[in-house]
Amino acid sequence: MNVRAKTRRIFSIIVAAVIAIMMIVTTIIWSFPSLMY
Amino acid sequence: MGILLFFIANIIVFFSAIEISRRIRLNTVSDKILSVLVIGTGQIILTELFLGVVIKRLYYPELLLINALILGIILIINKKYKVESNYLNLDKAKLKRVVLDLIKSPLLIILGVISLVLVAVITYLGINLPPYGWDEIWYHLTAVASWYQAGKIFMLTVPDIWNHAEIIHSMTSAQLAYHMSVAGFWYNVYPMNSELISLWNIIFLGNDTIVDLTQLPFSIMGVVAIYSLARKLGLRERLSAIAGLMFLVTPIVIIQSKTAYVDITFGVMIITAANFLMGFMKYKSKYYALMVTITSGIVLGTKSSGVAFSILFILLILVIDYWNNKDEYSIKRFSALVSITGSLTLLLGGFWYLRNFYYFGNPIYPYIVKIGGLTIFNGLGTVDGLIMMHNTPREYIKSSNLTNIISSWLEKEPYYSVDIRKAGFGALWMIVEVPSIIFTTYIAVKKRIKPLMIFLSFFILFFLTQPANWWTRYTVFIIALGTISTVYLLDHLNIFTKVVLSILIAGLSVYTTFSTLSYLGMNDISYALSRPTNERTIGGTFYSDFLWVDKVSKDKRIGYAPMTFVYPLFSPKLDNKVYMIDADIKDKWFEKIDEKRIEYITFLKNYMYYKDWIKSYPGHIEKIYDGRTLEVYKIDRNWRKNEK
Numbered sequence: 003m004n005v006r007a008k009t010r011r012i013f014s015i016i017v018a019a020v021i022a023i024m025m026i027v028t029t030i031i032w033s034f035p036s037l038m039y
Numbered sequence: 040m041g042i043l044l045f046f047i048a049n050i051i052v053f054f055s056a057i058e059i060s061r062r063i064r065l066n067t068v069s070d071k072i073l074s075v076l077v078i079g080t081g082q083i084i085l086t087e088l089f090l091g092v093v094i095k096r097l098y099y100p101e102l103l104l105i106n107a108l109i110l111g112i113i114l115i116i117n118k119k120y121k122v123e124s125n126y127l128n129l130d131k132a133k134l135k136r137v138v139l140d141l142i143k144s145p146l147l148i149i150l151g152v153i154s155l156v157l158v159a160v161i162t163y164l165g166i167n168l169p170p171y172g173w174d175e176i177w178y179h180l181t182a183v184a185s186w187y188q189a190g191k192i193f194m195l196t197v198p199d200i201w202n203h204a205e206i207i208h209s210m211t212s213a214q215l216a217y218h219m220s221v222a223g224f225w226y227n228v229y230p231m232n233s234e235l236i237s238l239w240n241i242i243f244l245g246n247d248t249i250v251d252l253t254q255l256p257f258s259i260m261g262v263v264a265i266y267s268l269a270r271k272l273g274l275r276e277r278l279s280a281i282a283g284l285m286f287l288v289t290p291i292v293i294i295q296s297k298t299a300y301v302d303i304t305f306g307v308m309i310i311t312a313a314n315f316l317m318g319f320m321k322y323k324s325k326y327y328a329l330m331v332t333i334t335s336g337i338v339l340g341t342k343s344s345g346v347a348f349s350i351l352f353i354l355l356i357l358v359i360d361y362w363n364n365k366d367e368y369s370i371k372r373f374s375a376l377v378s379i380t381g382s383l384t385l386l387l388g389g390f391w392y393l394r395n396f397y398y399f400g401n402p403i404y405p406y407i408v409k410i411g412g413l414t415i416f417n418g419l420g421t422v423d424g425l426i427m428m429h430n431t432p433r434e435y436i437k438s439s440n441l442t443n444i445i446s447s448w449l450e451k452e453p454y455y456s457v458d459i460r461k462a463g464f465g466a467l468w469m470i471v472e473v474p475s476i477i478f479t480t481y482i483a484v485k486k487r488i489k490p491l492m493i494f495l496s497f498f499i500l501f502f503l504t505q506p507a508n509w510w511t512r513y514t515v516f517i518i519a520l521g522t523i524s525t526v527y528l529l530d531h532l533n534i535f536t537k538v539v540l541s542i543l544i545a546g547l548s549v550y551t552t553f554s555t556l557s558y559l560g561m562n563d564i565s566y567a568l569s570r571p572t573n574e575r576t577i578g579g580t581f582y583s584d585f586l587w588v589d590k591v592s593k594d595k596r597i598g599y600a601p602m603t604f605v606y607p608l609f610s611p612k613l614d615n616k617v618y619m620i621d622a623d624i625k626d627k628w629f630e631k632i633d634e635k636r637i638e639y640i641t642f643l644k645n646y647m648y649y650k651d652w653i654k655s656y657p658g659h660i661e662k663i664y665d666g667r668t669l670e671v672y673k674i675d676r677n678w679r680k681n682e683k
Binding site: 024028 | 449451466469470471473474478528531532533535536537539540543
C-alpha cells in the first residue's frame, strides 16, 4: 500500500469513527430528550 | 381563464428573462439557468413595484401588458445587437454522457426519487390546503391581499396605539413586544420582495389556491445553486447533484416550501449570490459581478437582515475585483464599481427602506440604529427588545449563542412544524454534515485548496452575519455549506467508507423525509384534507375562529380591531373588503365603523377595550360568533339608515 492510499485509509477510519460517534450521541439525545436540560 | 392568464404571464417573464440573460455572458449551463431564475424574479418585483407604487394600477391586465412590453423591447434590442441564438449552448454528446453518469449513482437515484415525492406532496398540500402558517396569515399575506384589492402598494392602516408617541415611549420593552405581537404593523415596515412573488401567484388566478407554494420554486432553485457552487469547487456532476438534492431533504426546506414565508427565498438567494461570487473569482468576468449585485438586491428587499448581506456582497465584489486587477487598480475603477453595485442593489431591494425612511425617518424602522453611543436613526426599540425577546425559547434566553446553535442543531422539538424554532436541519445535518464541514475545512487547509477555503470562509462569514443564527429558518443558506462539504468529503474517502457513508446518507434522507412528512399525519392536517374541497378554508380547517367568514356570503365589508391574524378575513377568493377599525375613544371607533359601512366587526376578546365598547354601539347589532379568541358582531346597516 503506498503512502497516499494509507493516508486516505487512516483519514477514512477517523471520519467513520467521528460520524459513528455523532450517530450514537444524537440517538441518545433524541431517545432521552430530558438529558438536554 | 385565471389559470391561462397565469400560464401566459409566466411564459412571458420566462422568455424575457432568457432574452435579458442572453446579454449576460455566463460560463456554465447551471449559471445560465440561475441567471434566468434571478432575472425573472427581479422582473416580477420591479414591474409590480412600478405598477403598484409609481402608477398605482397594479391589476393583472396592466401587469401582463408591461411584462409583454418588456419582452417585446428586449427582443427588438437583441435582434438589433446580435446575441448568441442558442442560449444554453448545450453540448448534446456531453449532456448524454453526464446523464448516463448520473443514473449510475444509487445515492443520487434515491435522493432524486425522494425529491420528486417531496415536490409532489408539497404541491398537493399547497393546492389542497389553505395557507396556515402563523406569519403568513398574520402579516405576509395580509399585505398581499390588501395590495391586491387596492391595486396598489400602500401603507396599511395601523392600530391606533402606534399613532401615540407618548404612550409607546412610556412602555417597557416587554409591553412593546406584546403589543407588536398582537397589533403589530410589520406589513408596513418589513421589506417585501418575496410578498410581491406571492402577489404574482394571486393576481392572475384571483384566489389564493397556490399562494402557499410561493417558496417551492425557490427551494428547487436552491438545488441548482448548490449544484453550480459544487461544480465551481471542482466536484463532478454526480457529487454536485447529490449536494443539491440533499438541500431539498432538509426538514426546514420541506416545511417552508408549502408557505408564503420568505426564509427559503432569502436563503436560496444568498446561496445563489455566493455561487456568482465564486464565479466572479474563477472566471474574472464582470457579468458574474453583475449577477451577484442583482441577486444581492433581491436579498436586500426580502428580509431586514438583507442589509448586512448586501453590504457584505458589495464588499466581497470590491475585494475580488481588486484581487483580479491588482496591477491596474484605480480609484476610478473603485468608484465606478461602488456606484454601479450600490445603485443596482438599491434598485432591486431599496424601495422598502426608502419607504420606511420617508414615513418614519428611519430606513429600518422600528429598530433603533446606534453607532457607539450615538443614535443614528430613532425607532421604537432594539431587534432584541421588539422581536427576539418574544421569539426566543425560554431556555435559550440565558444560555450562550453557541449553546443555542448546538441545541437547535441537535433538534429537541418533538415534531416539525411551520414555526419550528429549536430544530429544522434534520438528522443528516448533525450526524453527517457538521462533521463533514470540519473535515473539509481540514482538507482545504492541509492541501491549501484556495477556492475551497474561500467557499468555506464565505459561508462561515454569512452565518456570523445573520442575527439569531440559532434559528434554523434564518440560516437556510448554511445547508449549502453542509451538503457541499459532505460530497467533498465523500470524494476524499476510501471506497469502503464512501459506500458506507453513502448508505448512511440515503438512509438518513429517507428517515428525515418521512419524519418531516409524518407531521402531516398530525390530526389537524389529516382532518383538513378529509374536509370537502369547498370547506378547506382557514376557518374550516386550522383556525375555527374564522369559520364564520365562510358562513357570511361573499363581498362583505369586514372591520377588525387590532388583532393578530387578519388574512383569513379576506376569504380564499379575496372578495371581502377588510378594514382596520381602531381609535383611542369609543365614539371615534363607532364613527369609523359607520364611515366604512362595516357589516361585520370582529375583535380579540382579551385585547384592549373593544369588547366593552361594542355593547354601547348606537345601532342594531347581533353577536354572531363568540369563539375561543374572537367575537364577531353583525351590524344591520339598513336599520341604522332607517333610524337616521
